[in-house]
Every structure is written in C-alpha cells, then in structure tokens.
Amino acid sequence: xxSEKPIVVxxxxxxxxIAVVKYWGKRDEELILxxxxxxxxxxxxxxxxxxxxxxxxxxxxxxxxWLNGQEEDVGQPRLQACLREIRRLARKRRSNGxxxxxxxxxxxxxxxxxxxxxxxxxxxxxxxxxxxxxAYALARVYGVDSDLSEVARRGSGSACRSLxxxxxxxxxxxxxxxxxSIAHQVAPESHWPELRVLxxxxxxxxxxxxxxxxMQTSVETSALLKFRAEAxxxxxxxEMTRCIRERDFQAFGQLTMKDSNQFHATCLDTFxxxxxxxxxxxRIIQLVHxxxxxxxxxxVAYTFDAGPNxxxxxxxxxxxxxxxxxxxxxxxESNGEKFLKGLPVEPxxxxxxxxxxxxxxxxxxxxxxxxxxxxxxxxxxLDDPGAHxxxxxxxxxxxx
Ligand code: DP6
Numbered sequence: 001x002x003s004e005k006p007i008v009v010x011x012x013x014x015x016x017x018i019a020v021v022k023y024w025g026k027r028d029e030e031l032i033l034x035x036x037x038x039x040x041x042x043x044x045x046x047x048x049x050x051x052x053x054x055x056x057x058x059x060x061x062x063x064x065x066w067l068n069g070q071e072e073d074v075g076q077p078r079l080q081a082c083l084r085e086i087r088r089l090a091r092k093r094r095s096n097g098x099x100x101x102x103x104x105x106x107x108x109x110x111x112x113x114x115x116x117x118x119x120x121x122x123x124x125x126x127x128x129x130x131x132x133x134x135a136y137a138l139a140r141v142y143g144v145d146s147d148l149s150e151v152a153r154r155g156s157g158s159a160c161r162s163l164x165x166x167x168x169x170x171x172x173x174x175x176x177x178x179x180x181s182i183a184h185q186v187a188p189e190s191h192w193p194e195l196r197v198l199x200x201x202x203x204x205x206x207x208x209x210x211x212x213x214x215m216q217t218s219v220e221t222s223a224l225l226k227f228r229a230e231a232x233x234x235x236x237x238x239e240m241t242r243c244i245r246e247r248d249f250q251a252f253g254q255l256t257m258k259d260s261n262q263f264h265a266t267c268l269d270t271f272x273x274x275x276x277x278x279x280x281x282x283r284i285i286q287l288v289h290x291x292x293x294x295x296x297x298x299x300v301a302y303t304f305d306a307g308p309n310x311x312x313x314x315x316x317x318x319x320x321x322x323x324x325x326x327x328x329x330x331x332x333e334s335n336g337e338k339f340l341k342g343l344p345v346e347p348x349x350x351x352x353x354x355x356x357x358x359x360x361x362x363x364x365x366x367x368x369x370x371x372x373x374x375x376x377x378x379x380x381x382l383d384d385p386g387a388h389x390x391x392x393x394x395x396x397x398x399x400x
Pocket of ligand 1: 018019021022023024032038125127155156157158159211212213305306
C-alpha cells in the first residue's frame, strides 16, 4: 500500500441554485431545519461556481480556511458544525467496517481554500455553492460516501440543494433530529434543455439584511409566513414538481413569480418590515408582465431572493427578444463593463409594437450587467492536480 503519503488533497466545484419555491424560516436554528419544503433549479457551473480544495495531513497542527485568498476564522459556528458532522460520518463509516479508502487518520487537521468564479460584490448568493462545495470536498478527503444534505445544510440551509444538478427538492422532514430533512433530485439537468436563465445584476445602493437574521424575524412576527408554510407550500411543491416533469413553462413561470411575490409579501408582513426589492427590481417585474401581456402568454418569469437582483427564466426561443427588451428599458452605461456575460445571445431589434407595449422610460445604468446561463449539473471532482488551490505545503498557491 502506498500509505506514506504526507498529504491528501481533493478539489471540487459546486453550483449556485435558485429557489422557485422559497425556503424562508427555520423550526430549529441550530440544526437548520426549515418550516417548509423548497424546490430549486441548479445553475450551470460554466457561469457560476465555487471551487474548493480540502487537504488533510498529519503535519497540520490546526484546521484552517481561506476564502477568496483571505484566511478566515475557522471557529465560526456553522463551519465548525460542518467539520464536526463530516468527521462524525467518517467515524460512523469506519465503525461500520469499511476499509479506509485513504491512508488517513480522523485526527488529521484539514486545510480548506475556496473561491468563486463570480464577484462577491455583485450580491449573488454564494453561501449555497460554498457550503455544498465544502461538504463535497470534505467528504472526499475523509472518505465519506453517504448523503451530504446534513453537512451542507448545517452551513446554510439552501446549500443542501446545491448538492445535485437539475431540479432539486429539499424535503423539510418532520423529525426533531433532522435526519429526514434532505435534498434530492426531482429531474436531471438534461430534462429541460430549452430552459434558460438570465441573472439581471442591478446596481445596489446598500447591502440588504442577511437571510439568517431576516427569516428569524419573519418566523417571530409574520402570521402570513406561518400560513404560507403550513397551508400553501405543500400544494405548491406538488404543482411545481408537475410543471417541471411536464415541462409546462407557462405554469412553471406563473408559479415561480407568485412564489417569489409571496416570499417578498411575508418580508413586508415581518415586523419591523424587511424589503429586499429595489425600484429597479420593481421595474423589472413590470417589464416582465408587460412583455408577457404583449405576447398573450407567460414567456418569461422572474424570481428574487434576499436582494434586488432578478433571476429570469425563459426558453431558448425567447432569450434574444427579452434581452433586447432589457437593453431597451435599462440601457447599459458605457463604463467599459461588458453588459452581457455568459452564454452568447444574438442581438436583435425590437419591434415598434413591443417597444410601445413596454411603455417604459429608459433608466440608463440601473442594470449593471446580465449573466446568461442554463440548468447545470451538481458538484464535480477535478482530477487535474493543477486545479488545486492549495500547494504541496498545504498553503494557498500564490494567485496566478
Ligand atoms: C431567499 O440558505 O441563505 O434565498 O439557512 O440561514 O443560511 P440560512 O439561509 P439561506 O436562505 C436562503 C433564502 C432564499 C430562498 C431560498 O434559497 O430558498
């Protein structure tokens, strides 16, 4: 056996996900157990991903973590919960009589380095991809092959949905210990190839309140949230699953928009109220409804998380026209930044009828840029040793 390897290194990538039935509110803050099930679409890693390298070695004296090149406090409770959980699973596997796949000791300390391929400053949620990637990479260095929902979830609730590609459900579960609060795939990424996703990154004036604090206040004060979770979400989960299975875009789009609006309504019902949408977000909502009204059917659908950026779903035959409508209503400021990133979109001219139907005064610069992407796969292991973010000494490689 080649057992004298001083260091075991694994590098993985994980995707961002966007919920179409929203998670908002916990029934257990410590275990991160939700008050309702949720459902999301996994976005393609060609456009948005986290890359994480985890290394274990008998020579490391403490656990350490670097995010986007900066060393962070490894003592953060959520990070500690993930580490504890993965080591517990590894111990359990060993006591079940499995041979160690790697020459390691569970007492070895871990070094972790993680980075995003998209700017954190854009306000795109990165914690889901980050914790899913952490769980996936730790599982590989410690030789764990069981379900990782619990590990990722302890980092950030929505992270358990980034463990799979395609369309993913997080079942709320009922048990107090959370063992049945797990994510699983509803349909793979190949299921709906025509589906496209546009992220409209708006120019934010201020940093909104974080999800964790926001949902805690909502659970404490919003009767509407309680009603939504108990009386409405179960049927919405079933209906959303049907829309996806049958690739029914009209119904999928309508329910996606309604669920986003209802989530933001529960924020307004929170006391003191929380508002994540900006004037630009509301103008995007208006643009989408006018675009759909002009066509006489739901061709595009928006959803918003705990911030002002819009995520828009549409089908491949509508992308070019909708992007042209966005450009018309929110003309880019010539600040040198590319307005359209990601998948190529053919430039087209808008018809005068559509321009008139949109009936909006252009607001230059209020959308900074668009990222065009699609549904994508779950976490991946990178085999190329050149991809490691940590060098043979277990410290971050200097930026290239
Ligand atoms: C609005 O998963 O970020 O994006 O579990 O406290 O870390 P914590 O919250 P987080 O909340 C995500 C909320 C949301 C909706 C969703 O993704 O379902």
